[in-house]
Amino acid sequence: MSVKPLRECGPAARIAVIAGDGIGKEVTPESVKAIRSAITSARRQIEFVEFDWGADKFLREGVSLPAGAVEMLANEFDAILFGALGDPRVPSNQHAADILLGLRFKLDLFVNARPVELFHDRLTPLRDRSANDIRFMVFRENTEGLYVGVGGFFKKDTPDEIAVQEDVNSRKGVERIIRHAFDYARRNQLKRVCMSDKSNAMNFAHDLWQRVFKQVLQEYPEIESRHLYIDTLAMEVVRDPRQFDVIVTCNLFGDIISDLGAQLAGGLGLAPSGNIHPGRTSLFEPVHGSAPNIAGKGIANPLGSILTSGMMLDFLGWKSEGDALRNAVRSALQENFVTPDLGGDKGTVEVGDWIAARVGSR
Ligand SMILES: NC(=O)c1ccc[n+]([C@@H]2O[C@H](COP(=O)([O-])OP(=O)(O)OC[C@H]3O[C@@H](n4cnc5c(N)ncnc54)[C@H](O)[C@@H]3O)[C@@H](O)[C@H]2O)c1
Numbered sequence: 001m002s003v004k005p006l007r008e009c010g011p012a013a014r015i016a017v018i019a020g021d022g023i024g025k026e027v028t029p030e031s032v033k034a035i036r037s038a039i040t041s042a043r044r045q046i047e048f049v050e051f052d053w054g055a056d057k058f059l060r061e062g063v064s065l066p067a068g069a070v071e072m073l074a075n076e077f078d079a080i081l082f083g084a085l086g087d088p089r090v091p092s093n094q095h096a097a098d099i100l101l102g103l104r105f106k107l108d109l110f111v112n113a114r115p116v117e118l119f120h121d122r123l124t125p126l127r128d129r130s131a132n133d134i135r136f137m138v139f140r141e142n143t144e145g146l147y148v149g150v151g152g153f154f155k156k157d158t159p160d161e162i163a164v165q166e167d168v169n170s171r172k173g174v175e176r177i178i179r180h181a182f183d184y185a186r187r188n189q190l191k192r193v194c195m196s197d198k199s200n201a202m203n204f205a206h207d208l209w210q211r212v213f214k215q216v217l218q219e220y221p222e223i224e225s226r227h228l229y230i231d232t233l234a235m236e237v238v239r240d241p242r243q244f245d246v247i248v249t250c251n252l253f254g255d256i257i258s259d260l261g262a263q264l265a266g267g268l269g270l271a272p273s274g275n276i277h278p279g280r281t282s283l284f285e286p287v288h289g290s291a292p293n294i295a296g297k298g299i300a301n302p303l304g305s306i307l308t309s310g311m312m313l314d315f316l317g318w319k320s321e322g323d324a325l326r327n328a329v330r331s332a333l334q335e336n337f338v339t340p341d342l343g344g345d346k347g348t349v350e351v352g353d354w355i356a357a358r359v360g361s362r
Helices: 024-040 055-061 069-076 094-106 171-187 205-217 230-239 251-264 303-315 319-334 348-360
Strands: 012-020 045-051 079-084 111-117 135-141 151-154 162-165 192-197 224-229 246-249 272-276 282-286
Touching: 012 024, 024 045, 024 079, 024 303, 024 319, 024 348, 055 094, 069 094, 079 303, 094 282, 111 251, 135 171, 135 251, 171 192, 171 205, 171 246, 192 205, 192 230, 192 251, 205 224, 224 230, 230 246, 230 251, 246 251, 272 303, 282 303, 303 319, 303 348, 319 348
Parallel strands: 012 045, 012 079, 079 282, 135 246, 192 224, 192 246
Antiparallel strands: 111 135, 111 272, 151 162, 272 282
16 A cells, blocks of 8 residues: 655755754754665755754854744744754753644644654563564644643732643644544554543533544544543553554643653664644654753764654655665664664764665675
């Protein structure tokens, strides 16, 4: 079955590259190198345009997300390859919030896709689990929930202080992420979708999730639909991850369960993600942050960013090139050609060069 891409860009694509801060600036060039290597052997064209948005620019010019940036990205680019943001010189993290949250919300990137895939048995902390046992996709709602910043303080900084944070769930928002999860399962011939909420305690917001889930699942009779409360899901993912193909949940729970998944599959250095609106400019970023504790040392693991690029190529409809990146990462892990966080002794550029060579020789 041929799988329709989420973005029809044809044989040529334009990619905005925002490497950001810290190790974002070290791992992103390795990703670009790997992509270039993957497409040279295919009849594809790709143009990368770099943007220097991040802490340096913010401190120098007071600019985080420049005026007109969102419209420019939406109109002129197919996708954004993102590194990481965060710098100890900007304790408020204002620039990161402006850029990353600004793009997520203003580009309406409602799908946060976080694949969990164990590439090598030795990388999981779970006993007696092998690579075939841990392979599922987490879809986190990315534009609503508890992260919309609706709320306030009452009697702030007094002993009687009250803080309120509202959980915002729209029918449209819930429906489109649940539908996306089912569509993904159908497109990829996966059998099971699990929706997770806390409807036993959150009896308004997650009642809506329940009702929408029951309505949408009717349209996908070939897919086994299941519901688990988030606390049960957290236990079950650890007890037996083989039960899951696709998980869909709200912003807060998705944030947590996908990090749990990342640890089951080798940790932060390996975890990719996509912030997606099907058909529109979407943003792809490794899950890790800017890691100031190792920035500048040349030892950051570039594999999370390279797997992220694989997701981006899939999104563009360039699946075989995406597979080439994933296969090269799998080989690097098998041959232990890895950075110190995975027990190796290689540097960021060394690993990046190795991946690019492996991809180019396929
Ligand atoms: N999406 C993003 O841009 C993003 C995400 C998370 C954190 N941050 C920001 O990054 C900064 C640092 O945050 P943090 O320390 O909590 O998280 P972090 O992910 O940057 O680092 C956590 C730990 O994992 C290690 N690590 C992370 N990525 C690695 C890699 N590729 N290779 C090897 N080791 C790696 C780090 O050295 C550190 O010990 C903060 O400013 C935070 O706000 C940004």
